[in-house]
Amino acid sequence: MALSLGKVAYINCEPVYYGIEQGAIPAECRIVDGTPAELNRMLEAGDLDLSVISAIEYARHSDRYLILPDLAIGSDGPAESVLFLSRVKPASLDGRLVHLTRDSLTSVYLVKLLLAKVFGVRPQFLSATADTIDRLPEDVAGVLMIGDPALRARGQLPFTLDLGQGWKEWTGLPFVFAVWAVRRDVYDDHREETHRLHRALLSSKRYSLARLDEICTTVCQRVGLDSDTCATYLKERLSFDLTPRHIEGLYRFFTLLEAEGDLPSTPVLEFIDVV
Template identity: 35%
Template sequence: MPAGRLPGRKAATAAPEAPPIRLGYIDYLNCLPVYFGIEQGAVELDVTVQKGPPSALNRAFREGRLDVTPVSSIEYARHAADCVIIPGLSISADGRVASILLFHRRPLEELDGRPVALTASSATSVVLTRIILELRYGVRPAYRVAPPDLDAMLAEHDAALLIGDDALLAAQAYPEIPHVDLGAEWKAFTGHPMVYALWVARRELAEADPAALRRVVRVFHASQEYAWDRRPEMVAEAVARRGLPPDVVDDYFDLIRHEFGPRYRRGLVAFYEYARRLGELDAVPPLRVWGEE
């Protein structure tokens, strides 16, 4: 669906003059279980939608062009003062994730000083790649940001990071190219689940119109319930959208988690600690979850 309004109807309780919420939507299957009910018009929310890769939504939010959106978890840490975290929601996995993949032409232990391509779509997984390569494997490659095209990336680099649907599709298209799953690597290295993205709202909006934000939170939860109650339809929609085999999509929807409980929060703080150690963060920010402050 192009950027524009989702088919959800205007909420009856919205103030008539309230402008629609500007909502971000990561254009990957990992967001479908959160937005399926809204897309299908099953739950009401007055929104305009901007779709894009995480890096584009990170930037749009930073520049004040979105009110509520998923952002890379590292992006939250870099701009924590300007936003609040929507409770009970994330894009996470407890180990293998299937969509955060480092494809490699030589063993990871041999990547010291070698060129490694990092997808321009990511922020969090770029840092995760550094943590795994530098702290787990003890190598320090020469990183370059590149568009998410595996052929082009590996023509000039010894390894390439892809995320989201690009990674799911590349694993199907290039079964002969070895890859590691960075969610599994993170779990083996730290024992923690990994939180890749958080939904955030502009702090200004949270303070000026808490009722609007409460509505959004309710709708997100209702939309997810709708999605999981209709898992076969959701899988069929995902298959139609991306042309992935149904069993791959089904497996993916088992792996990807949207919770943000204590274990996931500890995993996120551990990730921030490592990021700080690598100079990717000045400090580990507090997790400011809306309603808990």
């Protein structure tokens, strides 16, 4: 059986999927592209077998999923593609209207935490997807942007809060935006296929990370970035591992959300078997 595999349609997934999509790493799967929010919904609905999903999606439905070891999208400092841009200083946003992207649950919860706990403000939040800053209404003081649009938006409003950097300065820990997870029912019925695909993803990650310059040449025009900017982003900003420190960062995030009342409890991270 060829499992269906979700892939975020941004360049931040290239360092994991490139080897598979180039045919260099054999993998029995059908890759489905989508935004983080779309992949969350598809995995929950049973329309995907396995996918990269928002960390918060795992936390909300940990009884339905198992995590794949050694795979994540995170940062240990600036992320560059998860930005809150504002017309005024973040500390002046209390009660002001801000737009939060519909495309990423994890980033939405993180920016709310940072604004409340680090800057002491609670704006009025409105769900809206913004691809460009120039269409932002004048009465909106700030906007959360993710992925490729965020990479192009830096500096287009007077103040920029990089959520990865904000988290690192606050906690001293890396932040995990997304993990790879399989539905528990799929794993129960297709354990060997899941393990084969996990091994293929890990092999593809090794293959792809060794070819980041090649990847940048391929994708930079697609997102409107020069090759050097793309290389800095993929080589120096993002992390694709799930180390003990990343796991500690995940637990800290979930614990803070529980304290805020945004999670009923802090979930236990449960993984597929290591074979």
